[in-house]
Amino acid sequence: MENIVVFGASGQLGQCLKKVAAIKGITSIFFPPEAEANILDADLLGKVFEQYKPTHAINCAAYTAVDKAEDDIDLARKINKTGAENLAIQCKAHGAALVQVSTDFVFKGNTPYPLVEDDIAEPISIYGLTKLEGEQDVAAILPEHYIIRTSWLYSEFANNFVKTMLKLGADRDELKIIADQVGTPTYAIDLASAILDIIAAGEGNYGIYHYSNEGVTSWYDFAKGIFDISNTDVKTYPIRTSEYPTRAIRPAFSVMDKSRIKKTFGISIPYWRDSLIVCIKELESINKI
């Protein structure tokens, strides 16, 4: 019987896991708050593992402020690398497997094809680099790992591109959005469901996996989809990356090939626009209350 502990429980994916676990009727899953389960505090982690005796830990804790990380390297590295390493050490000591969530930003973003798990990771940002370091530490310490790289996460919870666009769309007459960065959005509820299904399968098959929704889009077309589905009336202009300077460089192309996760675990993945419709309906029903 699986016994799961989620770290980073109050973040976007942590909250999605809580919602999906309740829908699936999973009761042996625990969401200790950061004060009780800080991944930088080895003693605290030891106590959490003693208390819950997990068969699986899911690491949703991360430093995700991509631009800020460029100037906050030490903290980004502590959380994304050392925190992951701490969890892998605890899992090893207590016989648990670890789901380590990672990102498309470990790639440079210059391939002419969807990225497979064995493609060379060459991060171009501090966030991407520290996430890759976290992956490498986990893999070196703990063979019983699932490293799941995902991209462009959004949901009804926490901060994300969908919620930012809905807010900006309501406040402004026009928006300029990058059209030459291409990838795939991922509804964090779909990812949470896939993670819980992988754990429930209980068949090992450890390793690196790519997971996003199906399809390909740009940030511009993603925004157009958000405004179309939510009936938001705002003028949008497609722009180049060079016209929207940011502190961190982002990959131009980070579409991931999901064949491995689909084949290994028999997971079917929704098309990105279909999931976006579900999320916006969810947001609309929350806002009505």
Ligand SMILES: NC(=O)C1=CN([C@@H]2O[C@H](COP(=O)(O)OP(=O)(O)OC[C@H]3O[C@@H](n4cnc5c(N)ncnc54)[C@H](OP(=O)(O)O)[C@@H]3O)[C@@H](O)[C@H]2O)C=CC1
């Ligand atoms: N968001 C995205 O677009 C994408 C995210 N990912 C990856 O998915 C995973 C989940 O991301 P998401 O849920 O969106 O991120 P969030 O930023 O929403 O959540 C991360 C959570 O980790 C918490 N945290 C930070 N430091 C610690 C710590 N020392 N101990 C315990 N918790 C801590 C944060 O708390 P606080 O807010 O207090 O700092 C926050 O609640 C991450 O691994 C991320 O790298 C991958 C691709 C895309």
Ligand SMILES: Cc1cn([C@H]2C[C@H](O)[C@@H](COP(=O)(O)OP(=O)(O)O[C@H]3O[C@@H](C)C(=O)[C@@H](O)[C@H]3O)O2)c(=O)[nH]c1=O
């Ligand atoms: C707000 C805004 C953003 N953009 C662009 C900037 C950027 O290239 C893109 C997305 O911006 P954001 O800052 O919302 O997203 P960003 O933080 O870059 O998203 C990334 O987060 C990390 C955690 C990941 O792991 C990645 O997979 C990815 O989801 O949209 C515009 O072009 N116009 C705008 O008005």
